[in-house]
Amino acid sequence: MTLGYVGWRLLQVVPTAAAILLIGFLLIHLAPGDPVLALAGESGDAEYYAFIGDKFGLDEPLPQQLLTYTGRVLQADLGTSYLQGRPVAEIITERVPATLVLSSTALVLSSVGGVLLGLYVAARPHGVRDTTVSSSVLAVYAAPVFWLGQLAILVLALGTGWFPVQGMRSPGSDAGGLAALYDVARHLALPALVLASQEVAAVYRLTRVGLADELASDHVRTARAKGLSGRRVMLKHALRRPLVPVVTVIGGRAGHLLSGAIVIEVVFGWPGLGRLLLTSLQARDNPVVLGIFLVVAFAVVLANLATDFAYRWLDPRVRYQ
């Protein structure tokens, strides 16, 4: 993989980003509902509507608004929230860590868990292990996430008292250091597990079917004929190629690290971007909605880029033009 290729791929991000901005902006403005009405209420007088429209630049023609907005975005200014009167960038930045902690924990759990489960059942496709694991994974995948979340709260939080029910920190806790870490970890356990249990299915299925193919392949037979240990055959020779589609799935998920957990965040009262998006949509706080849209879309683009780079390492036959 050459530096030139990396530069070229980074350059390709520019038109993608421009398209994202354009589409996002237009979608928001095409959506029904007038933000002036939402801000000023249904019963305001014409003068007040005009004041609001002027204050937020909503009376300008759409192309002019787009131009102004683009200019600001280029200076890392995502505008000001209608509702909170604070910079959107600041509001989003506050919420990013909570979402990142939750969804990256879930991503690691589901990726590692999926691959491990795949390895666990690989030796005997359609055996007892395989049937048990496959049907459980599928059942969890098929269950609606809000239901699973509430079930987890009922049984594991309220039922046993081992886990807190809501939020990210205990109310009134001002502990720092390790105590704070422990507090967050306890709050994190259930939402992360529920989110991971939903996402494990794809990684598991891909690993399982990939390993089954590889274990029947000629080059794995060669590895066995060399006298390598079963573990080495499995981890070095059989697992390598199935990881390519697995990485694709993980890369796709990684892009949604910032947005993927709206339902979970609402069910568990997790103070992340997902909940912010929901409340902003309900309040027609367009600058915040558009800001989240841009940030998330950009993260997806970057994650895809990273995924492309990972292919080359996994399969040297992959050629980049």
Place this chain on the structure above:
Amino acid sequence: MSGDPVLSIRDLVVRFDVPDGTVHAVERVSYDVGAGETVGVVGESGCGKSVTVMAALGLLPCPPGRVVGGEVLLEGQDLLRLSPRELRAVRGKQIAMVFQDPMTSLHPAYTVGDQVAEAVRAHDAGRSGRAAWGRAVELLELVGVPDADARARTYPHQWSGGMRQRAMIAMAISHHPKVLIADEPTTALDVTVQAQVLDLLREVQQETSSAIVLITHDLGVIAEMADRVVVMYAGRVVETGGTTTIFGDARHPYTRGLLACLPRPELEGQPLPAIPGAPPNLVDPPAGCAFHPRCSLRQGRARCVVETPILADVGEGHRAACHFSEELARTPLAAPPETAARR
């Protein structure tokens, strides 16, 4: 063959459980391989010649495969009774294998040098990675890979089929195995490359003094390489003997049929003869002699349908499994053909 055999397969029985029933893939197969000797195992696809050696090395996928009985003695030690760990110590060290398709037998994501070095280290864990790499390059040079040092750093897809098969052979001889099993090593290669690979096998045999079990359906390869021949049909050994004996005085109608299918200069312009019919379904093999539905010698005799012939001595070191093999003694075979593979 002189002295004790280095590898001795005794009454090996292998079955496969498939949805339609049980495949009788290998039925009481026995043959010996002497030290430094080359034994050719010949037969049609599906006759059990590969399954026999795969089962011997514990490389059969099971399920569906199942070794039901028999012994595989390597210098008197029964490989079938070894633990998986003990058997692993034999594979690649005392018995090594070269497979049919060099295009798929190497891992596409690792360099060729890495894969050869891995074979070196598999039975020599004390050797450092760097030393193993050096040995790998040495082995690649030995098997005639030009510019081995640089090519070792490239991936299998950058190698030609013949070169890959050389790399497979380099891997196989890394520990001077007592037995080198070559399973159709030239089948997937161009004719000119085939001859080079066979030459290489002969050279490494002199280098390592390994015995070679050469599995093939190509009688030309057998004639060129083998000291002795084992002919298999429908999971059984039907004839075995010295190569000259088999080519000059085959006593099983199946062997005769195979020999008749070889191209011959005096038959130029005529279509090649073929053995009529197809190999039997081994889920439900024919009663009696498995070859009887296709046999030209049977001539309606009932014994062939009722009684399975045993492998019986028909001459010095020559055995055949046919009730009427003595009738073939009276019908001489055409002179052994000049083989196609010979340049």
